[in-house]
Amino acid sequence: MASQTRRQLLTALGLAGGTAALYQAMTVMGHAADSRFSGPPALSGARKGSKVLVLGAGLAGMLAAYELRKAGYSVRILEYQDRPGGRNWTLRGGDRVVEMGTPVQKVEFSPGNYINPGPWRIPYHHRALLHYCKQFGVALEPFIQLNYNAFVQSAEAFGGKPMRYRDVACDFTGVVAELLAKSIDGHTLDQELTPDDRAQLKEAMRGWGLLDENLRYTSSVHTSTRRGWEKRPGGGPDGAPVPSHLLDRHELFKPGMWQSLAFFMNYEMQTTMFQPVGGVDMIGKGFARQVADLITMHARVTRIAQDPHGVRVTWEHTASGKVSEETADWCVCTIPLSVLSQIDVQVAPAMKAAIGAVPYTSHIKMGLEFKRRFWEQDDDIYGGISFTSGEISQVSYPSYGYHSSGPGVLLGAYTKNMAGLDIAGMSPAERIETGLAQGSVLHPQYRKEFSNGASVAWSRIPWSLGCCAIWSEESRRQHYRTLTEMDGRIVLAGEHASYLGCWQEGAILSSLDAITRLHKRAQEA
Amino acid sequence: MNSHILRALVIAGLAAFPVAALADSPGAGGERKSDMQSGAEVYRHVCQACHMADGKGGKGAAVIPALAGNPKLAISAYPAGVVLNGFGAMPWFNGTLSPEQIANVINYVRTHFGNSYADTLSADDVKAMAGPVPHVTH
């Protein structure tokens, strides 16, 4: 299609059918093809007096309530905590971290500083989440994902010394380019490549890897234009730069090095990356502004029953212990499976089996406050992530408040699997000590500048018993479809009922899909 | 990569997806070395995260069951099956912990926290119970 006619057609569609139609047309034409989101659902005409009970006031639950009320349903949300948002959560000075079996931690960060113990970053292609952030007035700013000046450290490489990401990335590229160029010259690739390919690829390797005229990757002014200098260019008679030295190439092949490069290549990890201004819970607060009047807090759901005419949910007030029952025509249940698997839910046996077949990850996050932002002042690191082979796995620097002279909070650990479990089993003080000891490998300033810290072990969080759902090829095959299908008058939604697990986008897409099917079923009933 | 390192990675649960990430994730690094020997060590570095140092578990919107004085430990195949295959929120440890480590930790919890069962479980018993390791995708 000629671009002019295509533009005209898109404009016409936009005028006739609103943004959703325009969006759908764009998708068909190959724009925006990487999203499942084609605008908010246009549900309307719910039967008068028809009632939906939503369980859980995380993003999935609150969005379901928002859209269903708009469609004409009477909606109520039951939430266990005294705070809406669920895993969408921010810790600031004065907040408390309540884990099962761990002494309560009081957060002591200075005003303005915070840590996001759960979700913290939003890829640019999470269109559904971005749509609702815009609609609900949640301001976003860049989340610095890749920082060339951050560190990459592994006990297995360079004697455990931290390297700059830039040096590792540059030298790995250069060395690989040199080896490939050599193997072209050595005729090992003659089978795979035509003579034209070979000539062009060799040129490509020279340019891409910054090789010299002999196709060698060496320390030079040329390579230093990418990897930085021993002495940077300056002014005056002695301003000439001094080239930097290359890293030992054998050390570059160690897993800890290339893995950190590959991490940022993941589709979900590519820039542009966003974060809400002031803490990720601005999203939860934005959602809650739309549905606050529908939420009953302190409500622990203990039983979900149904018959052909409706659902009956039993819940207990967490403070008073009073048990109540609530009836409705339909139920959207967003309670994490880690909890739901222990609740008496009246669904078909296959659905019940699916609910019990999905364990949860046990990530840890730790926020450490320091008296000054030494990572900026001493190390020229502004936002981004340093990787380490220590259990803490990484240190991430705040993507806000640059250059301020007051205290700063960084993410002192984000760990998973066995490392996450190991740290979860420690006391709050032991966790912080682990964070300081292992983080000192990257930043010797740690001990001197440390002020206070707090940690969250997701496996001990009373309302989620874990971080996110763990799906396997096997469980997806056996249980996923069943889990997401409507069972009588009940439909499940949330991060766990999506293929975008452990993303807010997954929770939202799941919620929109579930309520669209619920509405269709309700209209047919 | 020599087969020794490769095996260590497999045991650490890293081999399936060293860097690929569908979920928000810390990335590939920061693994704990899987060098725990005794049941006490395995308990402290793994189970304690949820079942607590005193084996009494916890209670919130759902329950982490106590292993202390838990009559369901009477038949060793039960806890062994739970640890191999997971249970509700609890992940499976088949492939993450070795059969020796699983046998040791089961023997440990069955003789501590107020439990005192005389029979023991061997690594071979655990091996015989273990099915294929699931492939994590998220």
Ligand SMILES: Cc1cc2nc3c(=O)[nH]c(=O)nc-3n(C[C@H](O)[C@H](O)[C@H](O)COP(=O)(O)OP(=O)(O)OC[C@H]3O[C@@H](n4cnc5c(N)ncnc54)[C@H](O)[C@@H]3O)c2cc1C
């Ligand atoms: C460490 C970590 C890092 C993450 N990083 C990112 C990221 O960078 N970007 C991103 O987009 N996503 C990220 N996520 C994922 C994101 O947090 C989730 O996908 C999303 O918040 C899930 O929303 P939900 O509504 O499905 O569930 P939840 O937010 O968990 O909501 C469920 C609600 O149900 C309530 N509840 C539980 N039991 C009961 C009961 N018995 N009765 C009543 N109510 C109950 C809970 O209190 C909760 O409020 C991360 C998650 C974690 C843990």
